[in-house]
Amino acid sequence: MFHLMFSTPCLYVIVRFIWPMPWPLPVRLVSALVLLLASQYHLYAKFSSGSVFSPEFPRAAVVFFNWAFGAILLIAVLQIVVDLGTVQTMLVRQKWLTIPASVRYTLGTAALVLAGIGVQQAMRVPPVKDIEVAIRDLPPQFDGYTMVQLTDMHISRLFDERWARAVVERSNALGADLIVITGDLIDGPVSARIRDVEPLRTLHAPDGVYVIPGNHEYFFDNEAWMQHFASLGMTRLNNSHALIERGGAQLTLAGVTDLSAPHAGLPGPDLKQALAGAPAQAPIILLDHQPRNARFSATQGVALQLSGHTHGGMIRPLDLIIARANEGFVSGFYDVDGMQLYVNNGTALWPGFALRLGVPSELTRITLRRAQAPG
DSSP states (O other): HHHHHHHHHHHIEEEEIITTSSSSHHHHHHHHHHHHTTTTEEEEEEEHHTTTTTOSSSSHHHHHHHHHHHHHHHHHHHHHHHHHHHHHHHHHHTSSOOOHHHHHHHHHHHHHHOOOOOOOHHSOOOEEEEEEEEEEOOOGGGGTOOEEEEEOOSSSSSSSSSHHHHHHHHHHHHHOSEEESSSSSSSSOOHHHHEEEGGGOOOOOOTTTEEEEEGGGGOOOOOHHHHHHHHTTEEEEEEEEEEEEEEEEEEEEEEEOOTTGGGGGOOOHHHHHHHOOOOSSSOEEOOOGGGGGHHHHHHTTTTEEEEEESGSSBBBTTTHHHTTTTTTSSEEEEETTOOOOOEESSSOOTTTTTOOOOOOOOOEOOOOEEEEOOO
């Protein structure tokens, strides 16, 4: 079903874009075959590793397939727009209209260029995004406290050792007090990714590097990955919390497992367990890969929830659809019943659909501020 779903846009492109072109029949047949082969990128990924989430072939091939697959989807979308516009015009004018080949050439060229831009935007080492968060009752010792949030790194053949090293260097250069990683660090088993994740060993901050799993860790033996992350110097928050101390004041940093954990036979997110024993007066910062449970988090006294998972929607207006699948949360800040939720666009994204248009990746530096007393 997965591969059939991703083949559907290709079939539409063949029928509505390729076949009406004024080309000789052999050219149209070859073009249709090339598109059909390119559309099966995820099937090749499964053949290469046993999982659609871990394409294990050369990086250049992964880049090409993302570009080709992205171009097919964009051609399909643009062709649908043209077809709907043509039907509407025919209904108004009460006459049959034929779409000129020049229109198809234009939309095809636009799709190829946009796909190239989208892949480049997805692959880049993200720029630093600075945000400030005002927290009620934040101890004055933590006013100006800085954190770096990394999320959805999806270290893989596409986001490889060189890319990971550049992200680490840029993160370390920010000199933040704390680094948090909110899941989906990898795509692939430990045996395939051990070299690519090695740069994470040099991530450092005075108050440490903390990590929680995302759904992708559960696709590739979450327990093995969490142990490996610990060996790289990260502290795992597994439905648990840590206290960050400064000048006698405290922050509670809590982390939960992912909603997909029960499907792997492992404990799902349990915020009450994570907060058990936390000091009542310390503001709570929660790491939760998916934003869907934010309303429950707000009832548990969380001041700030940091999430990822959505990749910001990747392409506008696709973000509107992804928001619907995530309780309305997709990118940026939300006030959730008095709790602040920040949904990060992601440091990278899944190499099976690495395209960004209008939704930039980010390497996020968060500065905590004391909220001004009302009135």
